[in-house]
Amino acid sequence: MADYIMTIDSDVEDIPEPAPQPKMKTQKSEDDAALNPDFVFDLADDTYADILNTGVTVQDLIKTGSKATPISVDEIVARRKLSRKRKRSADDQDGSVSEEEYEEGDSEEDEGVSDEEGFKMDELGEASDDPIRVGAEEEEEEEDSSEDEDEETEADKARKAAFFAAEDDATKEAHDSFLSMNLSRPLLKSLTSLGFSKPTPIQAATIPVALLGKDVVGNAVTGSGKTAAFMIPMLERLLYRDKGKKAAATRCLVLLPTRELAVQCYEVGNKLASHTDVQLCLLVGGLSLKTQEVALRARPDIVLATPGRLIDHIRNSPGFTLDAIDILVLDEADRMLSDGFHEELTEIINSCPKSRQTMLFSATMTDSVDELIKMSLDKPVRLFVDPKRSTARGLTQEFVRVRKESERPALLVALCKQTFKRKVIVFLGSKKMAHQMRIVFSILGMKCDELHGDLSQEQRLNALQAFRDGKVDYLMATDLASRGLDIKGVETVINYDMPNQLAQYLHRVGRTARAGKRGKSVTLVGEADRRMLKAAIKHAAGEDQVRQRSVPAEVTQKYIEKLEDLKDEIKEVMQEEKEEKQLRRAEMELKKGENLIEHETEIFSRPARTWFQSEKEKAKAKEIGKAEHEGGGKRARADAKNKDEEKKPKRDKFSGLSRRMKRRKMAMDEDKEEGVDKAVSAAIRSAKKAARPSKIGHSSTKLSSPSKARSGKQARSGGKKGKGAFDSDFGSRGSSNNHEGVRAVKGTKPNLNKKLGGGKKTGKK
Numbered sequence: 113m114a115d116y117i118m119t120i121d122s123d124v125e126d127i128p129e130p131a132p133q134p135k136m137k138t139q140k141s142e143d144d145a146a147l148n149p150d151f152v153f154d155l156a157d158d159t160y161a162d163i164l165n166t167g168v169t170v171q172d173l174i175k176t177g178s179k180a181t182p183i184s185v186d187e188i189v190a191r192r193k194l195s196r197k198r199k200r201s202a203d204d205q206d207g208s209v210s211e212e213e214y215e216e217g218d219s220e221e222d223e224g225v226s227d228e229e230g231f232k233m234d235e236l237g238e239a240s241d242d243p244i245r246v247g248a249e250e251e252e253e254e255e256d257s258s259e260d261e262d263e264e265t266e267a268d269k270a271r272k273a274a275f276f277a278a279e280d281d282a283t284k285e286a287h288d289s290f291l292s293m294n295l296s297r298p299l300l301k302s303l304t305s306l307g308f309s310k311p312t313p314i315q316a317a318t319i320p321v322a323l324l325g326k327d328v329v330g331n332a333v334t335g336s337g338k339t340a341a342f343m344i345p346m347l348e349r350l351l352y353r354d355k356g357k358k359a360a361a362t363r364c365l366v367l368l369p370t371r372e373l374a375v376q377c378y379e380v381g382n383k384l385a386s387h388t389d390v391q392l393c394l395l396v397g398g399l400s401l402k403t404q405e406v407a408l409r410a411r412p413d414i415v416l417a418t419p420g421r422l423i424d425h426i427r428n429s430p431g432f433t434l435d436a437i438d439i440l441v442l443d444e445a446d447r448m449l450s451d452g453f454h455e456e457l458t459e460i461i462n463s464c465p466k467s468r469q470t471m472l473f474s475a476t477m478t479d480s481v482d483e484l485i486k487m488s489l490d491k492p493v494r495l496f497v498d499p500k501r502s503t504a505r506g507l508t509q510e511f512v513r514v515r516k517e518s519e520r521p522a523l524l525v526a527l528c529k530q531t532f533k534r535k536v537i538v539f540l541g542s543k544k545m546a547h548q549m550r551i552v553f554s555i556l557g558m559k560c561d562e563l564h565g566d567l568s569q570e571q572r573l574n575a576l577q578a579f580r581d582g583k584v585d586y587l588m589a590t591d592l593a594s595r596g597l598d599i600k601g602v603e604t605v606i607n608y609d610m611p612n613q614l615a616q617y618l619h620r621v622g623r624t625a626r627a628g629k630r631g632k633s634v635t636l637v638g639e640a641d642r643r644m645l646k647a648a649i650k651h652a653a654g655e656d657q658v659r660q661r662s663v664p665a666e667v668t669q670k671y672i673e674k675l676e677d678l679k680d681e682i683k684e685v686m687q688e689e690k691e692e693k694q695l696r697r698a699e700m701e702l703k704k705g706e707n708l709i710e711h712e713t714e715i716f717s718r719p720a721r722t723w724f725q726s727e728k729e730k731a732k733a734k735e736i737g738k739a740e741h742e743g744g745g746k747r748a749r750a751d752a753k754n755k756d757e758e759k760k761p762k763r764d765k766f767s768g769l770s771r772r773m774k775r776r777k778m779a780m781d782e783d784k785e786e787g788v789d790k791a792v793s794a795a796i797r798s799a800k801k802a803a804r805p806s807k808i809g810h811s812s813t814k815l816s817s818p819s820k821a822r823s824g825k826q827a828r829s830g831g832k833k834g835k836g837a838f839d840s841d842f843g844s845r846g847s848s849n850n851h852e853g854v855r856a857v858k859g860t861k862p863n864l865n866k867k868l869g870g871g872k873k874t875g876k877k
C-alpha cells in the first residue's frame with residue numbers, strides 16, 4: 113500500500129497523475145484493445161449545455177404560466193440571516209453579547225486547519241484484503257455472489273448463443289472515423305460542429321450495425337458516448353424516409369427513465385439533426401401537455417419520451433399512434449426493463465409494430481436473456497465494449513470510513529468545506545435527506561441546490577441548469593440524477609451513503625470522469641456497506657485508481673459540534689418553509705376555485721382524459737420499482753407478484769391473441785354490434801392499412817429472401833424489418849432522386865461497397 117499523506121493545502125490534488133495527456137492523441141496503454149488509441153474526446157466547451165441553435169432552450173421547455181415561483185431555501189436562509197444581523201446590531205447598541213454567525217467565521221477557521229489535521233489518503237490495492245477496516249475484524253463469510261459475479265452456466269451460454277446474433281464481419285468491422293461509416297453530409301457536418309472528430313468505441317461498434325437495421329444490445333462505460341451511438345444511425349436512416357405531407361409520421365421512439373435524461377437526449381438529438389430536416393419532439397411529465405399535443409400534430413419524426421407521459425399521449429392525444437414506429441430505443445435499458453416500468457413498457461411495446469428495429473443501451477446492461485425476451489428482440493447483436501471494465505479510466509475512487517453513523521453528516525460537511533469545493537454532486541439516499549442537507553449547506557454559506565422527485569419539474573430543470581452554469585457548487589441529488597446526466601466538468605461525486613446495488617454505484621460515479629476526462633468519487637462507507645465496497649473496488653478501472661481517505665477524528669468532531677449547534681436553525685428554516693408552502697397551497701386552491709367558477713362550461717366540456725394506471729396502481733408500481741432499484745430486488749418483485757396473482761383478472765376472450773388479431777376481433781365485434789356489413793368493414797380496414805406511412809428508407813423492393821423475414825406475416829408486409837428495409841435504403845441510394853441526404857464523397861466509396869456486401873451477408877436470420 114503506497115502511503116502518501118496529503119495535507120489540506122495539497123489536497124486538490126497531488127495524487128500522482130499519469131503523464132500529462134495533452135489531447136490523449138498519442139497515449140497508448142497495453143489493455144487498450146477495445147479502445148481506439150487515436151480516439152480524441154471532445155474537449156471543447158460544454159457541448160450539450162445550451163440547447164443549440166434550434167432556438168429551443170430549457171426555459172422554453174419548462175412549463176410557464178400561472179404557477180407561483182417556487183419557495184427558495186436560500187431566500188429563507190438569507191432572510192433569517194438578515195434579521196439576525198439586525199437583531200445583533202440592535203443588541204450591540206444595547207451592549208449585549210452577539211450571537212454566533214455561522215459560515216463567515218467558519219471559513220476563516222477552516223483555512224487555518226494545520227497540516228497535521230489534513231485528511232490522509234492511502235492507496236488501496238489487491239494487497240489490502242479488507243481495505244477499509246470496518247468494525248471488528250472477524251472474518252465474515254464472504255459470499256461474493258453479488259449479482260455481477262454469478263457464474264455463467266453452460267445452459268446460459270447456450271441460451272445466449274441461440275438468442276443473440278453470431279458475430280460476423282459487419283459487427284467486427286473496425287471504424288476509426290465517421291467518414292468510413294458512410295454517413296450523409298448533413299450528419300457529418302453536425303458531428304464536426306459538435307467537435308466529434310472520431311467515433312468512440314461504442315459508436316464505432318454500433319453505428320454500422322444499427323444502420324443495417326439490426327436489433328442491438330449495447331453496453332459501454334458511463335460517459336462513453338452511447339447517446340450519439342443510437343442517435344446517429346437513427347438520423348441517418350431517417351434521411352431516407354419518404355417525404356411529403358402524407359408521408360409524415362413518427363418513425364422513431366426513444367424511451368428514457370427520467371425527464372432530465374429525456375431533455376438532455378432531446379438536446380443531443382437536436383444538435384445532431386441541426387443540418388437535417390428531421391423533427392424531434394419531447395414528451396415528458398411535468399412539462400406542458402398542450403404544447404406537446406400541438407407538437408405531435410405535426411407528426412415529428414422522432415419522439416423522445418418518458419413512459420408515463422407517452423402513454424398519456426397515446427391514449428389522449430387525437431391521432432397520435434405508434435403504428436409507424438420503425439426504430440425503438442431504450443436508453444438506460446436495464447432500468448427501463450426493471451419492474452418499476454414493467455406495465456408501462458408492455459403497453460408501449462404492444463403499441464409498436466413488431467417489425468421495428470429495437471436498440472437497448474446502458475452502462476450496466478444485462479445480457480440476461482430472461483430480461484431481454486420482454487423486448488421481443490430479433491436476433492440482437494450484442495455490442496459490449498470492454499465488458500470487463502465498469503468505470504471510466506479517468507475515475508479515481510476514494511472511500512472514507514464511517515465509524516459511527518452519527519458522524520456521517522459531519523464527514524460530508526468536512527469533506528466539502530475543506531477539500532471538494534466546486535462542481536460536486538452529492539448523492540443521498542432519500543429526497544428528505546437531500547433537502548435537509550441542502551438547508552445545512554445553505555446555512556453554512558455553501559452555494560448549493562437540490563435535485564430530486566419532490567421538486568416541480570421547473571425546479572428540477574432550473575437546479576440542473578444552475579449547477580451546469582456553475583451558479584452553485586454543490587448539487588444534492590437522489591438517484592434521479594444518477595443515470596445518464598451529462599454535465600461537463602463535474603469534478604467530484606460524493607456518495608453520502610453507499611447505494612445497495614453495484615449498478616447504481618457505477619451510474620452515480622459515472623457522472624464524473626466523462627468523455628475521457630478525469631474525475632473523482634468519494635464514498636462514505638459504513639459497516640453495512642462492506643460487501644458493496646469490495647464489489648466497487650473489484651470493478652475499478654485500475655488498482656491505482658482506488659484510495660482510502662481518512663478524516664482526522666478531531667476534524668470530524670469539530671463538524672459534529674458545529675452541526676449540533678445548527679440543529680435549531682435547521683428546524684426553524686424547515687418550519688418557515690412549511691408555513692410558506694401551506695400559504696401557497698391555500699392561494700392556489702383559491703385560484704383554482706375562482707377559475708372553476710369563471711370557466712366552468714369550458715372545463716366540463718373537455719373530453720375526459722383516460723389514464724393507463726389508477727393512482728393506486730401507479731403508486732404500487734413505483735413502490736416495486738423503487739424497492740428493486742434500491743436493492744430489494746427480486747424478492748420485492750416476487751412478493752408483489754404473489755400478491756397480484758390473487759387479484760389478477762380472469763382471462764378475457766382476447767387473451768393469448770396477438771395484438772393484430774386482438775384488434776381485428778375487436779373491430780369485428782364492434783361491427784357486429786353496429787350491424788356494419790362485413791365487406792364494408794374489411795374495405796375500411798384495408799384502406800386504413802394502405803394509408804399507413806411506409807417504413808424508413810423502405811422502397812418498393814421486397815425482401816430478397818423470404819427465409820430472412822421473421823415470419824410469413826412480415827414477408828407479406830414487404831419485409832419491413834431490418835435488413836430488408838435497410839438493404840433497400842442502400843439499394844436505392846444511388847438511383848433515387850428522393851434523397852435529402854448527400855453522400856459524403858471522399859473516402860467513403862470503398863466502404864460503401866464493402867458494407868453493401870456485408871449487409872447482404874448479415875441479414876436477420
Ligand SMILES: Nc1ncnc2c1ncn2[C@@H]1O[C@H](COP(=O)(O)OP(=O)(O)OP(=O)(O)O)[C@@H](O)[C@H]1O
Binds near residue numbers: 310474597
Ligand atoms: N465521438 C465523440 N467525440 C467526442 N466527444 C464525444 C463523442 N461522443 C460523445 N462525446 C461526448 O461524450 C460525453 C458523454 O456522452 P453520453 O452522455 O452519450 O455518454 P453515455 O455513454 O450515454 O453515458 P451514461 O452511461 O452516463 O449515460 C458527451 O458530453 C459528449 O459530448
